[in-house]
Amino acid sequence: MNIYTTWADKDWDKFSNWLSGILKTEIVTVTFTKKDGTERVMKCTLEPSKLPVVTVTEDKKPRKESTTSMRVFDLDKNEWRSFTVKNVKHISTVIGLTGEEHDKV
Numbered sequence: 417m418n419i420y421t422t423w424a425d426k427d428w429d430k431f432s433n434w435l436s437g438i439l440k441t442e443i444v445t446v447t448f449t450k451k452d453g454t455e456r457v458m459k460c461t462l463e464p465s466k467l468p469v470v471t472v473t474e475d476k477k478p479r480k481e482s483t484t485s486m487r488v489f490d491l492d493k494n495e496w497r498s499f500t501v502k503n504v505k506h507i508s509t510v511i512g513l514t515g516e517e518h519d520k521v
Contacts, residue, residue, distance in 0.1 A: 428501055428502055429483070431501065431504075432483075432486060432501045435486065435501070435507065436486065438507075438509060439460065439461055439462040439463070439488060441463060442461065442463065442510075442511055442512075443459060443460070443461045443466070443491065443509060444459075444460060444461065444507055444508070444509045445457060445458070445459050445507065445508045445509065446458050446460060446488075446499060446504060446506075446507050447505045447506040448499045448500070448503045448504045448505055449505060450499075450503070455505070456499070458488070458490050458492070458497060459490070459491045459492055460488035460489055460490050460491060460497065461488065461489055461491060462488055462489065466491070467489050468489070468494075482498075484501060484502065485498045485500050485501065486498060486499060
């Protein structure tokens with residue numbers, strides 16, 4: 417039995433906050449089930465030094481924050497991507513490695 421199927425929403429919120437915190441300082445490999453049922457492995461981060469520069473325009477509406485999905489920067493595709501937090505199957509990271517060092521692990 418998968419223990420995660422019994423988690424309450426508050427537990428998912430805690431997990432999401434915890435994962436977001438790690439992503440802000442590290443490169444994380446996240447394995448999750450996509451909406452179409454296929455599995456995806458993504459090397460991603462929210463570490464400011466690894467994110468592209470964003471140009472803010474006054475005409476653009478701010479992006480609405482989601483409570484069920486997480487928006488991250490995919491380092492292999494070099495683009496922003498999202499995944500549903502409840503669909504995460506596995507995460508891994510090696511704390512303190514650079515991008516090149518992480519690729520060798």
